[in-house]
Amino acid sequence: MERLDGGSAVPERLRGGIVALGNFDGFHKGHQAVVARAVHRARAEERPVLVATFDPHPVRFFKPDLPPFRLTTLDQRERLFGAAGADAMLVFQFNADLASVSAPDFVTDWLASRIGAAGVVTGEDFTFGKGRGGNVELLMMLGRANRMSVDSVAPVIEEGEPVSSSRVREALEAGDCDTAARLLTRPFAIEGVVEHGDKRGRALGYPTANIPLGKYLRPRFGIYAVRGRLPDGRVLQGAANLGIRPSFDPPRELLEPFFFDFDEDLYGQAVEVELVAFLRPEARFEDAEALKAQMAADCEQAGARLAALPHVA
Template identity: 35%
Template sequence: MRITHGIHPMATRPSAVAIGNFDGVHLGHQAMLQQLVATARARQLTPCAITFEPHPREFFTPEQAPARLSNLRDKLDGLRELGIEHVHICRFNDILAHMPATQFIEQILVRGLGMQHLLIGDDFRFGAKRAGDFALLQEYSKTHGYDLNAMTSITVNDLRVSSTAVRDALAKGQLALAQQLLGRPYRISGRVAHGDKLGRELGFPTANLPIKHTKLPLTGIFVVEVHGLAAQALPAVASLGVRPTVKTAAQPLLEIHLLNFDDNLYGRIIHVDFLVKLRDEEKYPDLATLTRQIQRDVECAHDYFNHLPVA
């Protein structure tokens, strides 16, 4: 998959384009991108997705911006798996925020990406002051010769699939609902980093994934599966949060204790799928109390995996 950046993309051949933040790459995004890829292949175009980094709301109102569902690695992995061959990442800065919608169409879409087909969500707005919409794109299609479609919303049990709905389910610990909306378990990926080794001292060594953004879509203790270390997923229990018993005002961290597995994981890229929430993160009076609770969490995780139905 080709990845480009900036406001002056250079396409190698004509493109079919979808635009969005694609946060979480949920079922709605998947339906949209599958339709785009099918059209691109039928017309011998490059299936291309445009996304923004950071999220526009992180630029305009960072304190009110929603928690990210996916880091850039997971988003790109999701787009690649759906058959997207080119991802153009628009850095959302002051220049892009003030770019007129007409300039976005002409400079980025038409001249930059050689767009011949465009697929957008039914609520998509773009350009300075969000002035660009379907009607403007349709008007300019007559001049620039591209065709245009809008994707209708996807629903699951009468609930509109959206990144907001996924965030709400995760925040409430409703991982089964989040999985329905995503079409897969909620996942966080990253490269295992060195930590303070406290887990090993307590008898529960962990693989640590630092979290770049301080706003989390979910926190607590979870039963998880880890991919990327063996041919099959490995069972584990994980803590996602700020570790209030041992830290003050700490950066969020994902700590994973693998069950029945002990190896040097530093530097390895792993993918952590969240299956069940066990409890909220808590502050304990001392490390002995914390250790006893971790032992109970590990036992709960073992019970979960021991009682899974045999395929």
């Protein structure tokens, strides 16, 4: 699996490939269907598979003041695309130059010339080019002119509605981990480098890993049952506070997992934390003893929720 700059020429060994084209933030069931079609076609034709994505998200470029809304980092997407069968991830840097490229030029100069795509697979609602001037119908017409096949994939429908990143975000903002996981086919996960904190959790007997939320969407603030994956592949279980820690000052948005039966140094390591179940909202406590008692109850509840899940290697 390789990560390539979508604005540069693709290496010869990856030219003539099938390109899954979209943003793919979240990589939910609908996105997976697009990539699966590209993989199926590429394997049948003995071609490489490339998945194209955009960074930053085009919405962030045009509306820089929006609150954080991303569901995955590039590193997470790279792993997900690789697991789905892709040979490479193309990252289109969405900047003023790319925003000014017309739809015909994007197909001719970027997809056909720089990438050398033999085929493109995308969702039925995909738009592209300056002012979102291109749609799937135009992509098909331009594809024929450039000897490039184009497949469009219909939305995946669940409970009468298309699966979308917006639905995933709505579920997470409501603390509905089950719905988010069903749409994503996996629990929503936040990955970040563990930072030094004020060590208040350790003083209470619950040492936590402090992970900044960065550009991720803010799920409902509260206490969660979580699973953590370490760089060495170990999977840990625990409970986490996600939010501003109302019992402490100053407030700061953090994900703070406490992993059961674990007391190793994680500072500076990248840890991915899955939000498995929402347990309760954040709350302020009168004193340390009340907080400790609630943390013990939270850990017991989190352990029970996690024990009911299938084992994860």
